[in-house]
Amino acid sequence: xxxxxxxAERDDSRPLHERIAADLRDEIMSGDLAxxxxxxxxxxxxxxxxxxxxxxQKALQLLKAEGLVVGRAGAAVTVRxxxxxxxxxxxxxxxxxxxxxxxxxxxxxxxxxxxxSALLEVSEAVPxxxxxxxxxxxxxxxxxxxxxxxxxxxxxxxxxxxxxxLELAGGTAISVRRKIRGGTPALLAERGFPPVRSxxxxxxxxxxxxxxxxxxxPGHLPVxxxxxxxxxxxxxxxxxxxMIKAGHLYELEYEFAAEE
Numbered sequence: 001x002x003x004x005x006x007x008a009e010r011d012d013s014r015p016l017h018e019r020i021a022a023d024l025r026d027e028i029m030s031g032d033l034a035x036x037x038x039x040x041x042x043x044x045x046x047x048x049x050x051x052x053x054x055x056x057q058k059a060l061q062l063l064k065a066e067g068l069v070v071g072r073a074g075a076a077v078t079v080r081x082x083x084x085x086x087x088x089x090x091x092x093x094x095x096x097x098x099x100x101x102x103x104x105x106x107x108x109x110x111x112x113x114x115x116x117s118a119l120l121e122v123s124e125a126v127p128x129x130x131x132x133x134x135x136x137x138x139x140x141x142x143x144x145x146x147x148x149x150x151x152x153x154x155x156x157x158x159x160x161x162x163x164x165x166l167e168l169a170g171g172t173a174i175s176v177r178r179k180i181r182g183g184t185p186a187l188l189a190e191r192g193f194p195p196v197r198s199x200x201x202x203x204x205x206x207x208x209x210x211x212x213x214x215x216x217x218p219g220h221l222p223v224x225x226x227x228x229x230x231x232x233x234x235x236x237x238x239x240x241x242x243m244i245k246a247g248h249l250y251e252l253e254y255e256f257a258a259e260e
Contacts, residue, residue, distance in 0.1 A: 018220070020049050020059035025248060028068050028079055035081040039069055065218045066248055085152070087245075088253045089200060089228070104150060104158075104183075114153060121147040122177040127163045131240045134229045135165060144169035146184065149214060156215045157250070162241040168193060184239065185230070193232040195239075200254075201227040204247055211244050222247045 027033045071077030105115040125145040143163040150158040204222040230239040
């Protein structure tokens, strides 16, 4: 349990209710407050944080808006079940097998609930500068953009924007607005450009207006932004994808083996 010190309170300029919510959020995400566990009572939180009842309630309202806890005035507040999900990017980089669904869907479904995707856009677009640089594109160059929303159950999970060089994707099924069985990795593999290596850059930032709206996010928390570049043979970049997910609901797990 985090106990705020006088020094920490001096250095943290956030309003007290936001600091209380941050400490409780950390305990929920780390598992110290497990799913279905009761959040400490208002009286205990008042004593712990040297706060008024109104301030504690404001903190709990933030956590309710984030979907981390549930409860109503006068009743116990509990941690919601199955809110934090661990995603393992390495599990869905490889192309899906013949007749199989996109690997993200099958992997996400393992964390509970049915997973599905909605194709939002397919067009030619100028990628963000960091994407252009990784794909070796000049300013103003366009790529094939495929944007989709991945959901688990009825909750949006991830906003995905994938960019493909025109010389690889133009005139193929990648540039057509319809789903591709097994996802684009399977199609690229069929065309002789299988993914052999990928590099992720993960950062945290505040969501854009569109991201907050599409993912139904509270406006005061950051998102996780993963920029993934997929390389085929000869270290040729064949795809760059920007993946946005709620920072307070998801974590990424990477596994590394020690070199022998």
